[in-house]
Amino acid sequence: MSSSSNPRTALATQLARRRPIDVPGADSGDSPGLKRSLGLWQLTMISIGATLGTGVFVVLGTAVPMAGPAVWIAFIVAGVTAMLSALSYAEMAGSVPVSGSSYSYAYATLGEGLAWVCGWCLVLEYAVSVAAVAVGAGEYVNDALGVFGWTLPQALVAGPDGGGIINLPAAAIVLLATFLLARGTSESITVNTIMVVLKIATMLMFIGIAFTAFNSGNLEPLAPMGTAGIAAAASRLFFSYIGFDAASTAGEEAVNPRRDLPRAILLSLGIVTVIYILVALAAIGAHPWTEFTNNGPTLAAILDEITGTPWITLVMAIGAVIAIASVVLTVLYGQTRILMSMARDGMVPRVFQRISAKSHTPVAGTLIIGIAVAITAALIPLGELADATSIGTLFAFALVNLAVIYLRRTRPTQARTFRVPLYPVVPILGFLCCVGLMISLGTSTWIVFVIWMAIGIVWYLAYSRKHSVVGRLSAEEYAQAVRAGEAHAATRANEAE
Template sequence: MNRKPSMSSSQATMLGAQLRRRKSIANMITESQTNAGAGQLRRTLGMWQLTMISVGATMGTGILVILGDTVPVAGPAIWISFVIAGITALLSAVSYAEMAGMVPVSGSSYSYSYATMGEGIAWICGWCLVLEYAVSVAAVAVGAGQYVNETLRTFGMELPQMLAGGPAEGGVVNLPALIVIALATLLLVRGARESAIVNSIVVAIKAGILIFFSIVAFSAFDAGNFEPLLPMGAAGVTAAASSVFFSYIGFDAASTAGEEAKNPKRDLPRAIMLSMLIVTISYVLVAVSAIGAREWNWFEGAQAPLVQIVGELTGRPVFVLIFAVAAVLAIASVVLTVLYGQTRILLAMSRDGLVPPVFGKVSARTGTPVAGTWITGILVAITAGFIPLGALADATSIGTLFAFALVGASVMYLRKTQPKAERTFRVPLYPITPILGILACLFLMSQLGWHTWAVFIIWMIVGAAVYLGYGRRRSRLGQMTKQEYAATLADEK
């Protein structure tokens, strides 16, 4: 009768040891270069293309899709919410920049956590990234339906309600969302270089329409629209900041391209920081011009508010048509680049044995994880077609904030354990910056509603079950002997 508790204790000890096992950075780089039997990704992306991946994955989501939901929460101070969220993202971005230069492989914060805090935390981070990338793709794609309808209205038409939204929105399926995701998936399967070229073109269009909107909106600017600045108080501003943080998700997309960058140690940090600068300036500019053009109460329940403002101020359907079409392309750009990041996260996790090997198989012809991309695209398309935007956006934010906090912790760990390691970018004002980044992420997490936390906790429970039932048994690191494991960490000594 005493044997059963003893066995349970032994199993717990073994599990604890496996959860703490780390992968060395050198071992990760070696695996990315060999990856026997699964194929290798191709290094085709330069610094500008990496920057456009981050900008493409980020710019447009909050402005084009959820502005109408967040202005009523913060009032005219919505631009302050964007600043708060932007500062929080920047504090994490500098940590990402340092880690991306040190760990130039696919996997982003999942790989960084594996190299610092062990398999258990890495799995949690990877599971959060699955929530971040896959669900944010679906959430953004849902917004495409609104702009497709705005385009059709210029011709006196409109999508039937059954095809314009999922069941929670009074329809059957969000057909535009399904189409956008299908096209993005098809393009990603063809190759990373082709996808990057298309994305760069679309990002240029996206920047153009936001500049055009700002010019139009400032032509009707009324400073009185900013009074009172805080009708919902400071609590409304911070609550909106937690939601619009969703708008900054994507700057880390470049870090998932570590194995496809021509010079990752130099270009990844530069791309991450440059993309943050571009996105933050664009968001604040558009938010200020939008509030200047319309009173904050006007945004209550507004569908595709930017295109509505353009239509009302110009009175010309042709401008509405151009803006709406460009907005759909902008949303498609986000879908393309974030879906790209998701497939690379799953590739890294598959390489470690934590998810099925199908996600790690790279086509010799295209240099992309074809099967994994199709599987991911199909699952995300189903999600986008049937789940409402609000629930998706908030669930995405909490998983992202948690992953960002882990990156800050990873920087601090490596600064302590490997202080002399090569760093092509160093976090300024260390250790204040990563500590502030971690605290800011935790604060914004605390501002999210209880239903969002409920979704997050359920997601974590499901993740724990998947790891214990599948990942733990197939983990490549967990299958090593103590001697083999020690050998992989020899480079750190």
């Protein structure tokens, strides 16, 4: 898609312009392309890698005081909300299989204005969630070192309550993931697959051992803080499901994106939800909920209580660090692909779209994001990061549900490899659940979100509007691009029949 030096498009018109994403090669850019090498297994591992671990290794301790023993119900509420949106993601991934996730879906359906808002939320979701997850690494590194009688200085750990000065393990994990991603996608995905298998095995080990010490009395009273506590915990725990959409950022690197992306999204979320519920029940059953705080106990500490066996504690702690590293690796991967798509559209600087001819990865963008996230992870506590990430994610998910409704109404014959069941009930419920969880988040989180959106508006008006590829097209060029996109979509729909 070429841009011209036509007079600037009126702001209202530009905000409403949709990206004709069905035009072949529209995402190619000027640099070498990404390499298609990912099948269903690898895509599923990306989503599991980006999701599994945060709920039980990082934010479980902060959610239990909110909901009490009913924290497992809060996991279900958050999981159902995520599943409703996952179904919408699956349909969009099968309809618009490109890099960029919900940003690209919004651009193709809701227009440049909402697409920018969605993309800005994704920057918050992915970059900040990487930092938030990495923050939890310090405690588990100390658990592992404690088996040998060692410990990191408190100043170099900075736990979830911000008790230290700098979180060195968090920064180290982010920088290692950045280096691996810059080397190449195949190597990164292979390492991620190994880490996912190991962390699933670690969680199954915890479930098996913790249930041997299960005390049903620990589940009473079930909901001491009532439904309000469960809702608040569900909003916090929604952070645990962030990442199931990571496979949707790999649209240009999937061998068969239309078939495999929807399957990978739904399969990964189903696996993660079951494991989360079992781990939460096992943890509460084995340890009184009143003793859970922002500082623990960690899952490794619970196993140490039950078994008194140092090697089991060591295995659990190492498994937790691996789980956190896997999340960091795959979510950082997704962030670089989203920014690459936004750079191609002129929303952010072009440096993020440059792909190395040697590694077939956006090396420059990966290094910039990795260093920025490492600094954030090292200096900012978990609680503020987790809630800020959740609100941005919920907003983006809400837009995806709206995108499904729009595309069904405007392109009923669009080629789709997956269709949301019970349409339009599911996307409407998905939208309402996301809005409901957003409302239940605290005032301070909303203040951060509003400030973030204000910064985004300033960026759009100062930079993105002037550099937007779609916005710089004349009315005639834009109409031609839309017609070409519709013709290509019609051809693809006929081929699918």
